[in-house]
Amino acid sequence: MPADRPSAHGPRRETVQEHHLRAELSRIAARQAGIVTRRQAEACGLTVGAIRARLASGRWQRAFPGIYATFNGPVPRDALRWAATLCGGPLALLSHESAAEVWHLRDETTGCLHIRVPLTCQVASRPGLVVHRSARAEQARHPSRLPPLTRVEETVIDLTQTARSIDQAVGWLSGSCERGLTTPSRLLATLGGRGKARWRAELVDGLRDVARGCHSVLERRYLRDVEVPHGLPTAARQTRSVVNGRSRYDDVRYEQWKLVVELDGRMAHPCQTRCDDRWRDNVTLTGGLAVLRYGWGDVIDRPCLVAAQVATMLRHGGWRGSPVACSPACRVEAE
Template identity: 40%
Template sequence: MSLWNTAPPRLRYEQAVLDVAIASADAVDTVATLARACASRRTTADRLLAAMSDRRRVARRHWLCAVLADIAAGTHSVLEHAYLGRVERPHGLPTPRRQLRSVGSSGTEYRDVDLGLLVIELDGRLYHETARQRDVDLDRDLDVLGEGRPTARLGWGQVYRRPCRTAVKLARILQLLGWEGKPTRCPSPDCAVATTVRAA
């Protein structure tokens, strides 16, 4: 676990990341720590899982393993992980390809959620958006539209505050584009999917 033969002694990167993630009482901060470590390419979800298996006692082990499995499947940010766990899975939306590499007008880019019929971009920026980044995002959306597919750009409100309503809206868009499935009701007693089904 530790590199005691080095001067000065230090923890392996994976163990240091796990220390920070486990010590955080906030789930969002925990996911952010793990996702950031993997996105930096200094480690991988599999290496973090292996490092965690070396520890006898880990609080929230099952949940941490699930988060790392999601990161290994392609969720690279807190918002992407929340989309998977709050919008996509509980409402039966189709499983996408994640972080799909493509070449656009601004060079190589990665699409957060590619459903074939629809591309979903998860914008986790809060108050530090720059005009240049916004311009790049608009170009990316145009590139996708040029392929004959729309882009749905989601932020914190759609994913954290209104996940059920967001799932209903995405399902409607997908159905208009040819998806033959239906969204499913999540465990929330006031899930918007149930309300929509009753209204229909």
């Protein structure tokens, strides 16, 4: 800006117009978490030399080429999100893991920023920025959130398409619904709007299971691999009860036969967690219900043996049915 050029007679006083332009740049930066583009800076009167001077002095720093943080020190995550979308151009949206952070679909942040752009956009991925091209960029845009990002349903379906496994993909579906961010019907409609989708049939099945009350991948695997194929009675899921003034939810409850099945999908079990689990089990037992607790290895590697144990406890509770073999090799009836 002209005011940055010293004269032989000392600093020149800026004009009213220059003052207004400087104020406008400050307002733009404030709206964008301190981030501005080169085009925005030049539109507000800064010359290329003035921008370079700010960068050289450390007053500004470069987030991406042509994208600047108008402050020094660490760049916060919200500022980086703005920098990513501005780098992608006016039609760019935060997407995938970066949109998941904003929607609180995940509790941790990832290193790279992810944006979605139209197919015709020329911006390329670069260190720290992953660019996804899509014909649905505009339809996916949330109508009011800033910085621009994909709607929560679009974000979830995006994440299912980059998941490493179908279980991880279904985990995004169940997790988003468990957190109250969306519903199975909305996700199903969004999935239906995709021309191509990996694991479409499996995702549709997963959404049906979520609608039936499965709030985790392990609960879905129990339903799909243990309960249904072995002819066990249909359980209630995520049943709420109040114990000592505190709400608790049982993963799988066979109320009529006084049995609760707890499914623990955590990979690690710190001491406090084990203590809490024992306390929950003891409270359940004192309430007159038996408790069986299973983890990933049980449900995925030994579903027939799990079904046999559950059937045995159901019979103790008065169930008059019998489990059925899920395959010629299944030994559920022999256990």
